[in-house]
Amino acid sequence: MTLRGKHLDIAASSAVNGRAPAAKAATIRDVAERAKVSVASVSRVLNGSDAITETTRQRVLDAVAHLHYVPHVGARSLSTSRTDTIGVILPDLYGEFFSELIRGMDLAARAHGKHLIVSSSHGDTEETMAALRSMRGRVDGMIVLSPHVRAANLAADVAGRTPVLVMNGGLDEGGRPAIAVDNHGGAVAAVEHLIATGRRRIAHIRGAAGNLEADIRAEGYASALAGQDPIIVEGDFTQAAGHRAATQLMALDQRPDAVFAANDMMALGALLAFQEAGVRCPEDVAVVGFDDVPLAALVRPTLTTLRVNIAEMGRRGVERLIGLVQAGANADLDSACEIVRPVLVVRQSTAAAATAGSNPDQTAASLS
Amino acid sequence: MTLRGKHLDIAASSAVNGRAPAAKAATIRDVAERAKVSVASVSRVLNGSDAITETTRQRVLDAVAHLHYVPHVGARSLSTSRTDTIGVILPDLYGEFFSELIRGMDLAARAHGKHLIVSSSHGDTEETMAALRSMRGRVDGMIVLSPHVRAANLAADVAGRTPVLVMNGGLDEGGRPAIAVDNHGGAVAAVEHLIATGRRRIAHIRGAAGNLEADIRAEGYASALAGQDPIIVEGDFTQAAGHRAATQLMALDQRPDAVFAANDMMALGALLAFQEAGVRCPEDVAVVGFDDVPLAALVRPTLTTLRVNIAEMGRRGVERLIGLVQAGANADLDSACEIVRPVLVVRQSTAAAATAGSNPDQTAASLS
DNA sequence: TAACCTGATGTAATCGGTTACATGACACAG
DNA sequence: CTGTGTCATGTAACCGATTACATCAGGTTA
Structure with missing residues (x-):
């Protein structure tokens, strides 16, 4: 007794609901019909691929505008097997590092007409893998940031044939595409700077054990x-x-x-603790951080740190990944680990000490 | 002369390239074949929808595992017209506000099995609209943050039938779904607090004209x-x-x-300027910010500010939007503007002054 | 004028899922 | 033994794009 043919149903609903026409979105066929051309021509106009008469092009564009036509992304991705989307998987990361990175990535993605799916707050390796799995098929490639050692290798496995770019700070032995900060070099530069400015008892506040970056910096x-x-x-x-x-x-x-702290946030915490205890910085103790988050230049004393151009790194990551995606099967072409070298930025927190170590009366002659 | 049938081609390539089998990804039909069931059964198992024998379920799951099968998202979205993805469009926003917001959104999205597409760094209304257009069809709904007045209304138009949740701080007159901070109330609370602690000449550092939040706070x-x-x-x-x-x-x-600054970053800048000029805070001048970014508690003096639980607001936004998406056509059900009331957090930067305004000997008696 | 090329356009197969409906097996009542 | 209902499963239409290939109009050349 129910007469609900598909077309009948639609016609009925749009007739009833005059205010908000819940009619289905226009398809390429609707556009073709209205423009009196074939779907192939519509597709050609929209993808700018083939030779098309100017007349046809205009007719199609008019119809598109009139119908508010937007191509169905799923359908397109079904036939082209591309999604024009790249995935970013981040650890449970607070603060400015994260936002700067995304800013850089977004800029690059937009420049290439790609979209960015992000998934953050992944504490352990298992969560990271889950996120990776759930993203698979939804993106053309992924960037994985994970400070956990195993993550990189696992990621590549789980991803299957989806290209993965690892950015976890560890120099990957597997020869996978990666971008890493030269954590070792940065730490050495920090310590050498402290030594050069006359410090003799240099402590290190490290990151959690098992965190790749923390280990290498230590x-x-x-x-x-x-x-x-x-x-x-x-x-x-x-x-x-x-x-x-x-x-x-x-x-x-x-x-x-x-004190050389493994990142700026800990350096800042230390700075405040010293201040509260009446220990002066830089006179009594010098402090160096790592990352150069914007905040580092805003605290007093301003913080000497190792600058990593975070946004730039993000941009670079996206561009590498896009390259990998285009390379497709012969992705072996690019499997190098690109190194980002942090730059020492000297600020107030490491001005040469008036007293070095246990020699209270030695003045800092090296400062002009 | 060319014999390249499709299947032949694949067979050839996988035979040649033994190391990385570039064979196409498994489809639901491959799984069905291997499990010796129909595609319908596979689909049913994977979507947990229908009644399925335990035996069948196991056979399917085994096949899925063995073939590393991942459903093709595009195909699924083609037949269900859902993407399980929500889009977030952000202004050109620096600092911790952004990252906190995304954190909150990501948490909520993950809890509901949704993905998050973000697009940031949109300076003007035009760029915002472009981002919106390019996201259309790719997401089930969008959250638009834009401090520009016109953006909200435009957004809803451009989005067509895609639900949009506006978070631009302005109380929207159009009766669109929105979440807004009570900027007016927050500003009043800040000023009243300053008055209550005995301040008599209260200045305001406002945000750029034309920025909705800046206008309302002023x-x-x-x-x-x-x-x-x-x-x-x-x-x-x-x-x-x-x-x-x-x-x-x-x-x-x-x-x-x-000084009441329209956000914490400007309050911080002011704090530093005062410090450099030898003007003491809070003794000579009190400072209040807005947002309560983590940084506010880290500077010295710690900053009195209006706390907006940013991550929570992000979480809430995503949940509202998911509600809108589910409501679908009858989205009229929820078109209210939800208000987030900031809470005054009193810290060192507004400790009662020894001298207030031009009455040097008047103490702040009103504080208990 | 026939043969042939070229460039614009149309036709229809295809991508990989979901799902309405058909089918088939089996149990149980009459 | 037949009829009927239930439940698991299979078949095939459909979603909306892309694109290989077919077609066709019009101009050139021999």
Whole structure:
């Protein structure tokens, strides 16, 4: 008894509901019909691919405008097997690093007509993989940021034939496409700068163990100490951890006269802890961070740090990935690990000390 | 002479390239074949919709696992006309506000099995609309953040039948779904707090003219002044603008004893300018910000500000939008503008002054 | 004038899912 | 033993684009 043929149904509903015409969106066939051409011509006009008479083009464009036609992305991706979308998987990342990175990526993506799907807040490797799986097929390629060592290799497996660019700071041994910050070099530069400005007891506030970047920066720190015994306190990249670590350092018998924190947020926490305790920076203790988040130039004293051009790195990542996608099957062409070298930015927090180490009356002659 | 039938071609290529089998990805039909069931059954198992024998389910799942099968998103969206993706369009926004918002949105999206397409860095209304158009058809709904007045209405038009949730801080007159911060109320609270702590010459550093939030906050400021003439300096929400503005304020004949900045970054800039000029905060001048970015608690003096739970607002936005999408045609059900009320967080930057305005000996008796 | 080329346009197969409807197996009532 | 209802499963139409190939008009050349 029910007469609901598909077309009948639609006709009825649009007749009833005069206000908000819930008629289905126009398809390429509707456009073709209205423009009195074939669907092929419409497609050609819209993709700018083939030879088309100016008359036809105009007729099609008019129809498109009149019907508010928007191509169905799913249908297109079904026949072309492209999505023009790239996925970004981020760790549970707070603060400005994240937003700067996305800004850079978005800029590059837009320049290439790609869209960006982001998925953040992935604490452990398992969550990261889940996000990766759920993105598969939805994107032409993915950028994975994960500080966990195993993540990179797993990612490539899970992704199947979807190209993956790894940005996890570790120099990947697998020969996968990657972009990494030269964490070791950066740490060495920080320590050498401290030594050059007369510091003698240099401590390190490191990131959580198991975090690739944290490990490498700590290693760089240790290797650059000229004979001095390492003094390492563990943190987790948060400002609070920096605060705690600095408190521990102040309780030591021989207080360090310099601190290299594994990132800016911890450096800032340390700075505040010193300030609260009446320990002056840079006079009593110098502080160096890592990343150069915008904040580093805003605190007092301004923070010496290792500048990583975050947005630029994001931009570069997207462009690499687009290259990988285009290369397709012969992606082997580009499997290098690109290195980003951080640059030391010297600010107030490491001005040469009036007193170095336990010599209270030695003045800082090196400052003009 | 060319014998390249489709299947032949594939067979050849996978035979040649033994290492990376570039065979096409498995389809639902491959899975059906391997599991010895029909595609319908496979689909049913994967969507958990219908009644399925446990045996069949297992066979299907095994085949899926073995073939690394991932449903083709485009094909699915073609037949269901859903994308399970929501779009977020952001203005050219720096700093922590952005990242916090995305964090909140991502959390909510993930909880509902949705994906997030973001597009940031849209300076003017035209760019915003372009982003919106290019996202159309790719998402089930969109969240538009734009401080420009016209954007909201335009957005709804351009979007066609795609649901749009506006988050631009202005109380929208059009009765569109929206979430807005109570900028007016927040500004009033800031000024009243300053008055209550004994300040008598309260200046305002506002955001750029034409920016909806800036306008409303300035209006709230003006309306809360108890008789005092308004002192307004224009900024643009950046830290540098706050610095400049504070410099201007210090050059006035009668220096203000309090500053309400339209956001935290400008408040911070002002704080630094005062500090550099030897003007003490809070003794000589009190400062209030807006947003409560994490940074506000990290500077010294810590910054009194109006807390907006940014991540929570993002979460809420996504949930509203998902509701709108589900409501579909009868989206009229929910067209309210939801208000987020900021909460005053009192910190060091507004500690009661020893001297208030031009009455040096009047103490702030009104505080308990 | 026939043969042939060229460039614009149309026809229809195809991509990989979902799902309405058809089918078939089986149990149980009459 | 037949009729009927239930439940699992299969068949095939459909979603809306792209694109290989067919077609066709018109001009050129021999």
